[in-house]
Amino acid sequence: MADKSYYDTLGVSKTASADELKSAYRRLAKQYHPDLFAGKPDAEKKQAEEKFKEINHAYDVLSDPQKRAAYDQYGSENGPQGFGGGAGGFGGFGGGAGGFGLDMDDIINSFFGGFGGGGRSQSSRANAPQNGKDIGIRMTISFEEAVFGVEKVVNIKRVENCPDCKGSGAKDGAFKTCPTCGGSGTVTQTQRTPFGQFQTSAVCPNCKGKGKIVTDPCPTCKGQGRMEKTREVKINIPAGIDNGQRITYNNEGHAGKNGGMNGSLVVEISVTPHKIFKRNGADVMVEYPLTVAEAALGITISVPTLSGKPEELKIPEGTQSGTMFKIKGKGIKKLRTKNDYGDLYVKVVVEVPKSLTREQKDLLKRLEESFEMKQFPKKKEFKEKQ
Template sequence: MSGKDYVEKDYYKVLGVPKDASTAEIKKSYRKLAREFHPDANKGNPEAEERFKEISEANDVLSDAKRRKEYDEARALFANGGFRTGAGANGGFGFDLGDLFNGGQQSGTFGGGGGGGLGDVFGGIFNRGGGTRTAQPRRGADVESEVTLSFVEAVEGTTVPLRMTSQAACKACSGTGAKAGTTPRVCPTCVGTGHVQRGQGGFALSEPCRDCKGRGLIVDDPCEVCHGSGRATSARTMQVRIPAGVSNDQRIRLKGKGAQGERGGNPGDLYVTVHVQDHPVFGRKGDNLTVTVPVSFPEAALGGTIRVPTLGGPPVTLKMPPGTANGRTMRARGKGAVRKDGTRGDLLVTVEVAVPPSTEGEALTALEQYREATAAEDPRAALFKAAEEA
């Protein structure tokens, strides 16, 4: 079909929608018409089959924002009346549509001839060979890595060296994949895009081109190092900043630190899984640190002040009220792990009454006197009462 035929086709009319129709309106109309004229529902009806092809073709253009814009601009160009075939009726100048579509080359076939002209525009709309296309940039692959940190490094944050192995541009061929002195050519199947469209029913699905394996380029004389892939294994060591407050088994994304892209494409991302070693004293509960502090029985019974260690800082003093039960948790504010906003969590201090393994002398005498003084009190009375009522 010639380029002129494409320009004169009114895809809006084919779908029965106005020129300012939204994407949702186009989609709704297409689905309705596709069901009505689908070949499966109109077996043996060539007119319905032809209509279904027109509907699918119109939807392919109007449902894609870029192709729809190019189509509208091309139709507006011809709608102005400034272009016509042959000489004017009054001796005026006329323009050959072949010149417009083919850049001054042979006319008559859509997209034929050399580069330039509207053939390039319509080649973009209909995925045909109008003009020469350059291979598209390709994003680099994501890279996975792991790192083991001490408890303090995870809480405070640190910078660690990571040695990574990833794919990068082959140095022997500068990433072209072609042997020195040669250059790759644009894949004729996908015209350098790296993707082809495969029809399935009334829909067109995009998939990587099998001929160039998604690169958009064909290498006739491959590089001896990378064997035509344009990629080679590259090892590098980079300094990676691990943010403060990272938790065990957390996965951190470092944007743009992955494998290099192809043909100017953006690099991939680096994903680092962090493993945190245990601390002999402190534990972690979200943004809070935890510590268990032993206290004597007199301290728990009579109350007092206790000194508590902190992570990387001076000890803090907490006031323990009289009658503090074993396992009670107190809070030292602002002594925990660093949060994302820069503030700190708290230090949760759990009291553990320490029982001496043996007692003798004055301490033993004092304990016996205390036992006699509290003999009338049964600490298990409430337990038995609850068991009987249950």
């Protein structure tokens, strides 16, 4: 869609007021009004007519605040195309892929822009190829499923071309030339504007611009050429996928028209949090509570891991609360790697005991009295700085 914008067509800025739009429109409409080209050569006449239509359409959109807002936001007065609006996004996936074969490099996307592309029609001509729209679905999986990967089956509803007539709508290719437009796909109409009546060509209402009509409709699709189908699609979620990432299956969206490409199926993954593990990319963190004595004396702890097999970790004596230990390679498998794992971080948190008995309090007081200031370097330093 490298077409110039409606603003360009009217020669105004994006911030033009309603009055500015109106006067620009009036000026241009006078300049290109078909009446002025009545005696001119056909090519010139046709060019002016096209221009006049463009101007009218641009004004029609920009003079309507709702359409203008949609156009400003989505680049189309019809609002978002496909799933979430926004052009860009899925640039350049090639056609061929198809099927359910996964190519990680192509399909994993972790960007957060809108879904775009697919649904845009390339031309206003009814028989021009039109790509099918994308289908977007959101899937919630558990923390473990994201870590180890999982295969899911979803049912999606999509528009497909009729298998019997290959999307033409005609049984055994039974067509005839449209009698209304004589096969041109366009008809001449009279339009009323503030400058009087004039003739303009429009898409033929009988054949919708195709130039031909079905004489014997395909019984399978009742002449529609397309039908809604519910399909079971296997979704292979690779190990290491993270919250918000998307998997794209080329060719699995809505069918294209007139030989246009099918849209894509886009699965956005939502991962539910784990009870004890926190995730940061391929790394995982777990908080491990220690008693005061464990932290002071040192201890070997048994740390839970993602695989379920605990890892022994030696906590040295005199470990402070909040100290982080790293167990290498016990995190999550990195996406698109064969054997590259993140790390498991163990943060020890010293828990001060509560509701002490009288005897415990006495013991603790006696212990406290036995300490020397040099055993508490932080406390000592703090006192000295005051």
